[in-house]
Amino acid sequence: MATQRSENPTELKEEKIAIIGSGQIGGSWALLFASAGYQVALYDIIPDHVTRTLELLLDQLHTQSRDGLLRGTLAVEEQFGRIRGMQDLGECVTGAVWVQECVPEDLELKKQVLKEVDQHSSLDTIIVSSTSSILPSDLSRHLKHKDKFLVVHPTNPPSCSRVVELVPAPWTAAETLTRAQSLMKAIGQSPITLKKEIPGFILNRMQFAIMAESYRLVKGGFLSPDGVNKTLSAGLGRRYAFLGPFQTAHLNAEGFGSYCERYADTILRVQQSFGAPQQMGGALAEHIQEEMAKEVPLDKLGEARRRREAKMAALAKFKEDLDAVKL
Incomplete structure (x- = not known):
């Protein structure tokens, strides 16, 4: 059996964390x-x-x-024992x-949910949303504790992706923000703090730019969906x-x-060929869906x-091991 990497013992804490929503993201946060x-x-x-x-x-x-990828030093039973299912939102918060x-x-x-959370929160409670694109000002302008609100958007899945975006409302x-940064670091995440809100934040603005160009390349007949995936996973993704x-x-x-002196003109010329944003859907989306389903059928998505x-967790551990030694 693989063993956990050596690190300082994880301290059992009295502070309570409430998670509202038990889907994939909520479970990872737990x-x-x-x-x-x-x-x-x-x-x-x-x-x-739940x-x-x-x-x-x-x-x-x-x-x-089993794979030696547990975060922290608590055993399985200890970690699982820290999580309790709740049947009442007020009691949870x-x-x-x-x-x-x-x-x-x-x-x-x-x-609606945040308004109810706000009613049960104390003056010291930080309220955050995992939203991937909704502006924090739109979510919190009606809250009485809105000065304690921000968006904390994880990379999916949060349990094996370190970066989280901290997006403040005005x-x-x-x-x-300072407390949020400290808590994210305390649980082993790498927070990036935006200076102000912007639609899509940072992760999704970059992700959507890649998705838009990927879609254009397939639509223009330049490359297959599989070829686009390989370009990122076996090429740029390994570097990034x-x-x-x-x-x-x-x-x-x-x-x-x-770099700018050498390539700025080339980059601008290529960027000018990108064209306007396009709505994804229709026959092309169906074609891409069929191609993706050949590799991962819909009934195998969970697996x-x-x-x-598991691969992302292993990569995170590998990167930490690399950072611990001087190559």
Whole structure:
């Protein structure tokens, strides 16, 4: 059996974390906080969803333990024991220092849930949303504790992806941001803090730019869907797993200034050929769906997600091991 990597013992904490919504994102957040020793209260409007999620989380913990990929030093039983299913939202939120809203991506639904969360929150409770694109100002302008609100958007899945986006509303207090940064670091995440809100934040603006060009390339007959996937997974993705675009450019020339001198005209010329944004759908979307389903049928999505998470967790561990030694 693989063993956990050596690290400082994880301290069991008294602070309570409330998670509203027990889907894939909510479940991943529960694992993250539990692995760092926090007490986690998990609520869903459909109680059976919580029960099912707890079963999946226990299975995931056993898999991580088998593969030596558990986060923190707590054993499976200790981590799982930190998570409790709740049947009442008010009871879930009361006494929590942090509330992570993870309901479906619907503005009115999120506003309704956050309003109820706000009613049960104390003056010290930080309220956050896992939304991937809704502006924090649109979610929180009606809250009485809106200075304690921000978006904390994870990379999916959060339990094996370190980066989280911290997106403040115009009225988010500086202290709230500081506390959010500290807590994310305490659970092993790498927070990036936006200076102000913007539609789609950072992760999705970059992701959607890649998706748009990928779609155009297939639509224009330049490459197959599989070819686009390989370009990223076996090409750019391997580089970007270690270096960002500015670092890459810096190394590919004699510094970033030299890179601009050499390639700025070429980059502009290619960018000007991209064209306007296009709505995805119709026959082309059906074709891409058919091609993707050949590799992963719809009834195998759950298995494929688990394989993805195991590979991402292994990559994260590999990167940490690399960073610990000087090559």
